Amino acid sequence: MPALASWPKPRYTGRIMPALPTAILFDLDDTIIQAYAKPEEAWWRLLERFRGELPDDADRFARMHRAILEEGRTFWSDPVKAARWRLDLAGARRLVVRRALARLQLADDVLADRIGDAFTELRRQEYKLFPDAHDTLDRLRAAGIKLALVTNGAALTQRAKVVRFDLEHRFEHIQIEGEFGKGKPDPEVYIHVLGRLGVPPQACWMIGDNVEWEVVMPQRLGMRGIWYDPHGMGLPADSTVRPDRILTRLGELLE
Template identity: 45%
Template structure:
């Protein structure tokens, strides 16, 4: 039985966003070292990953950085260039190339549209909650024609706050005119899309799109685990 409403995440839930990052960074590292003999491609990539993971592990820096990804990626590459002695301008150009090419590589998950259409036909009210800058998130929503499926679309950059702030879930519930026990929340981020909603009494579904399984040390236990939102249709 379907709930009266579902709160969907966007990136890595409806559209594939993260999987394109590693192969793209590796390609750009190879291209960079082909033009410059200053370092090895694998050393450049491993250094980039180490610094990037540290940069994004800080919650406040993550919150600010995701609202201006181009600037954040340039900051990361500044740190990489300082570590490896690279030309800062050349390193920043690699960050800019990543920003452009990543958006081009993003694609909608297989059968995501069919899932949303199916839920619409069943009378399930849908809301989208997505973190990030308004222009970036809206561009993806428009590119894949997703707006028509949702009664409400809540974007962090437009509201001034984002997941896991309880205000986001409250606003989504208000937009759908539903109570917590009448909706599900679906997304790939355990903290933002599962734990946050669960604290309000919302059924939290984790989209394990990479099929990695729940981390052994996770203290967040989803009410349900799926690998694609199309799994919601197969019940």
């Protein structure tokens, strides 16, 4: 028997869970592929490319970076607006940069739109699969588990990711907000997926990086909600959300 200290740390955070369920639903962005994490670092890198056209002293450059992040947070904090604009991320980014430049008395919509579009392109170029994503999906499918992909966002953008990362044949059902007409956390999104898979919520896990969309609502509907925390950030200390399980790698599902 191994010494106590060498036992693996328990991963289960809530109720007792079976080893694997009948069906698993996966989020796409920042769950299967790295897409939108670390905006501070990505915006800084992008703005560096525009240094020649932006205020050149370090302090004003840093203020511009901060203004974009703050305007972005404000922009996305309104759930009604967010639901509309996540179907047009490029347009949203243009608006955010326009507002940030205006706030710094540097209003220039043409420049703002070029910066916004460059950021959209930077993100697109840098999408990449989490290293164990394909292997985990293939092994789950080989074990007879029904898999669905449930993603918010525009039809064209999300469909392009599905094709680029060779995901189509790995799922029994793929549901994209822009195609289906409703997005997470609308319960109808989940009810429709369960219907397509032919499984009751109790036999199903949802895995994703957004606690409200992919843990809270699935749990309310009787599913297990698993939070994917690839950067090991942990839940905020004041969070009342209790994921059924927390993963830092998808492959942990099969360990």
